[in-house]
Amino acid sequence: MVARRRAICIGIDEYEGEDRLDLCVADATEVADYLSQPEYGFDVELLVNREANLPNIRRALLSAMNEELEFFLLYFSGHGLVTELDAFLVTVDYQPLAEGVSLADLARYTEKISQKTKHCVTILDCCHSGAGQFGGARQLITPEEIDRGISARTESRTLLAACRPEQVAIEDSRYGHGLFTYMLLEGLAGDAADPHGNVTIGGLSEFIDRNLEAAGAEQIAVMKGDSAGRVILGHGFTPISTGTLPEYDKRRIIAQGKQFLEDYTSQLNNHPEDWRNHGHRNASLILPPTLRWFERQRKEHKDLRVDAEFSQLYAAVTNRVKQLAEIDLGTDVGEGVVTRSIGGGGFGTVYEVQRVDGQKLAYKVYHPTEYGDSEKKSLFSRGYKAMQQLDHPRVIKVKKYTEAPLGFFMEYVDGPNFRDLPNIIEDAVEVLQFVLLTAETIAHAHSRPVIHRDIKPENILALYRPDDNTWIPYLTDFDLAWFDQATQVTKQAWGNISYSAPEQMANPRSGAAHSAQVDIYAFAQLAFYAVTGSDPVPVGRADNSRLLQEKLKAWPVGVAAEKFVAWYDRCSDTNPHKRYSSFRSAMDELADVEALIRQAVSTTVTPRGALNEIAFALSGFGAAGKIDVAGGAFHSTSRRTSITLTASNFQSSAQNERFDLEARLSLDRITIEGNASSERKRAKINNRIDEVTRQLEGVKRRPGNQGTFETFISISAVECGYAGIQRARISLSHVIEAIERT
Structure with missing residues (x-):
């Protein structure tokens, strides 16, 4: 059995008052992302902000002490301080006389861990600009304190620290990280790889030193420790030659590159008509292998990047790629x-x-x-x-x-984008239904988890359905998206200023700029546009609220208008922590607004009407009007979950009618990744469902035994009205999300 690699990554921004930091969570999050990649293969526990308290950190360290590990790595980004007693990594629950994890304690933990672990690495980025003091008369952590707290030892026990004692570690918003961590990340991305494609601890340290010097930083990283030979942290990267390429080999590579270009050119016919009919298509097939060859040479031999002759050849190849992007009408591009x-x-x-x-x-x-x-x-x-x-x-x-x-x-969607639709969809309920259908696609992305980061009218396409005079939204354009397997966050602030969250524009490489709250903010601006027909003012929240209130006077329900304004203001808060905790929560609140309006303009809700409202919420327009009191079957909006609703135990009173609802939910296939058996995968889904139902009153699960996966969700005493429909909708939509999450 192969021993595990385990990492604990800690990042803290949310210190109190003036001691708050900005980029430490981004530091820890991206280090964790890299270490989770197959090239490193670490099981990573990420502790940020409120989670990075002293009990949680101690628990994680104690857990590592009890495991047989091949590799253990601890990364910390936050405040460090020195008192008269010891040096500390300051935790989020800092108090006087309980500052955090002392380096003496950390030394004891790592000593214990190393007894069962072949390699131990501690990486500390403790000092950021503007944080020279943490409270009164306290100093930054120094390498001398590190030396005193963590003693050197053989068998690969290593410390990498951000700076020397007389220096301050640099934080620069252009990098979105502490400068030390930025260089660390560049190395982990493969730029520190050796000629064998391995990233070693020594090579990583040398890479950081070299790049800090090249950047002109007044900062020198500290490495200490001992190891028996080279310690390989990651492998499988493109080998990078650190030496000078012999002249003979350079001439051979350049000659080969010339031949590739000549072969490509000789196979083309430049007659315009021939080019449109088959020339462009053929060039698109022939050129990629040559392009890949040039890029591989540049990656493997750094000195080729500054060789004038090779650079000229590479520019010629890229120019040919760019020429193929200029496409005339009537050109055959392979697929049509x-x-x-x-x-x-x-x-x-x-x-x-x-x-x-x-x-x-x-x-x-x-x-x-x-x-x-x-x-x-x-x-x-x-x-x-x-x-x-x-x-x-x-x-x-x-x-x-x-x-x-x-x-x-x-x-291909044969329809306009949302920019052209607000004056076409004028009814308040129809507008909100269109926006909620859009929200459902974003919620699906978040469940994967993919953060779109560029939600705006131009990225919502609309398809007209003449059968019921309805516009259906389609979500597109994920160029700014962020997801778990992405290996580099965005450095530049791309996006529409009217729809992009403040943190995305001000600090695009921060962790906050890649969180769900970014999409919550942008989605609220999309809803604003849907209701008003105007783009929101990027720096005028008060102006936006006033315009909303003016437009919402036409709504038939005053309380719905008030709830919408409050919802918009919360989603648009400049502090992302004050927005909704998840996109699904924000979506649920907006659905409440839509249901309030629909309830006010509709007649008394019958059991059949209630069932159809619930079905609409779960399937979009797929089941609208098709459900009767005996039940009915349809699919979720993703088409992955089959749903059958059944009503029973009807009760009537002077105030309303109510019934018990049961939903059969089933899957044709389970998409959870991994090699676990189908039985274990089913158990995993049921555990997720139980986590949801435990928080819902009157909602229970009972197992099914048909097909790939089947379960039954019962909801007691569903009222035939706004509150009951919303209760059933929220309960079932959260269960379906738990089922469909990969």
Whole structure:
């Protein structure tokens, strides 16, 4: 059995008062993301802010003491201080005389852990700019205190610390991290790899030192400890040569590169008509292997990046890729013929493509003028990967990815974007239903978990359904998306200023700029646009609220208008911690507003009407009007869960009617990843459901035994009115989310 690799990553921003920090949670979160990648293979416990208290940190360390481990790593980003008694890593629950984890205690923990662990590494980024003092007359933690607290030892016990005693560790908002951690992350990303494709502890330390010096930082990292040979932290990266490439090998590579370019050029026919009919398609097939070869050489041999002749050849290859991005109408692009330009945005142009079978596709091609922006290119690729993870029927589905030109094909929706719709959908209930259907696609993304980070009218497409005169929203454009497997956060503040959260624009690389609260903020601005037909003012929350109140005078229910304004104000708070804790919570609150209006304008709700309202909330328009008191079957909005509603035990009183509701929920396939048996996967889903139902009054689960997965949810005494419908909707929607979460 292979011993585990375990890491504890700690980041704290939420110290009290002026001692609050800004970037430590981003530090710890991204270090944890890298260590979780297959190249490192750590099981990571992430403790940030309120979770990073002294009892939790001690519990995590004690747990590591009792395990047989191959590798243990502790990372800390936050305040450090020295008292007359000891040096401390300051925890979030800091108090005088209970400052946090002392380095003496940490030494004892790591001593115990090392008795069962082959390699132990401690990484401390304790000193950030503006935090020179923590309270009165206290000093920053120093390497001398580190030396005193954590003694050196053989068999790979290593400490990496951010700076020397006479220096202050640098924090720069341009990096979104402490400078030490920024360099650490660049190394973990593979830039510190050796010629064998391994990231070693020694190589990582040397990489950080070298890059701090190159950046002109008045900061020198500290490494101490002993090891028996090279300690490999990660493996499987592109090998990087640290030496000078021999002249003979350089000449050979350059000659090979020239030959590749000549072979590519010789196979092309530049006649315009031939180019549109098959030339572009052939070039798109021939060029990618050559492009990959050049990029691999640049990655493996750093001195080629500054060689003038090789750089000229590489520029010629990239220019040919950019030429393929300039697509004329009538050009065959492999999957079909380009018939028109649909539009574009900050990352690319979207073309309509007609296939031979008559079906249409959309082809999004990266802007050739932005090809030199490596971060923006990686975001474009990451947007494709984010959309690949989602299988909601109203999230645009991506298909083939192309390298030359850089782009991807996706599902075609024959309709306008939401920017053109507010004056078409005027009824308050219809507007809110459209917005809530949009919210359901975002909630699906969050359940994966994928944060969109660019919710705005242009990224919501609308398809008209003439059968019931209804517009159906589709979510697209995930270029700024963030998800668990993404390996680098955004450095620059892209996005629409009217819809992007303040933290996303001010500090785009922070952890807060990649959290669910960013989408909550943007979604509220989308709802504002839906109701008012105007973009919100980015720095005028009071002006936005006044305009909302003016527009909402036309709503038939005053209390609904008041709830909407309060909901909008909370979602739009400049402090992300004051917004809703999850997107689903924000969505539930808005659904309450919609239900209040619908209740006021509708007649008395019958049991059949209540069942149909519940079905609508769970399926969108898929089950509208199709459910009677004997029950009915339909699918969830994602189409993954089959739902059957059954009503029984009808009761009437002078005030209202009520009934007991049972929902049969089943799956045709279980998408939980891993090698566990189907029985264990079913048990995992049931445990999730139980976590939800324990918090809901009058809601119970009983197991089923049919098919791949089956369960029954019963809700007692559902009232035929607003409160009862909302109770059933929230209960079942949360259970379905638990079932469908991967």
